[in-house]
Amino acid sequence: MFKRPKDTDQDASSVDAPPPSSGSRIIEKTASGESEPSTSRAVTPSYELRKPAVRTLQSNTSSYGASSASGMTPANLHVGRGLKLEGKIQSCDTLVIEGDVQATIESGSLTISETGEVRGEATVDEAEINGKFDGTLTVKKCLTVNGTGRINGTVRYGELKVEQGGKISGQIEASDSGTSSSASSASKESLASKA
Secondary structure: OOOOOHHHOOOOOHHHOOOOOOOOOOOEEEEOOOOOOOEEEEEOOOOHHOOOOOOOOOOOOOOOHHHHHHHOOOOEEEEEOOOOOEEEEEEEEEEOOOOOEEEEEEEEEEEOOOOEEEEEEEEEEEEEEOOEEEEEEEEEEEEEEEEOOEEEEEEEEEEEEOOOOOOEEEEEEEOOOEEEEEOOOEEOOOOOOOO
């Protein structure tokens, strides 16, 4: 018959913590022997380790940020990888897209990840494009197109930053306080700017 060794028995005193909620770390207590005190170490669950890191723009002064200025919780939307969304998105402080979106968007800041695809019309304060955008994009402040970013359509921006490898095709207009100051209808690819 199998007999369990004494030092591997788990008594009730070593299990102090309630079950963890999602997104929290597990505290594991270990004891190597009766003479040594128990030690605690933080263990990150494996599902937390598999989550990709998503960097978003932080907009403190946006026209849609009135709720955050008054002490209310900001309105954030994250469209995850593999999700498809169609419709209209409004009054969003921060919008992160990793999936497929076909919509009319009015947001404070827009971040399209490398896996994100957006078709439609978007009017935002700031935008960072790592994936694909097809349609009409109006950015009141700064538009950042990173190396994996692709934009096709009509683009209006206040300030433009394009990383080497980023591509913009279509009609491109620089605006100053909502009025167009210059326009370029030629297709522009592999634009590089000082970032």
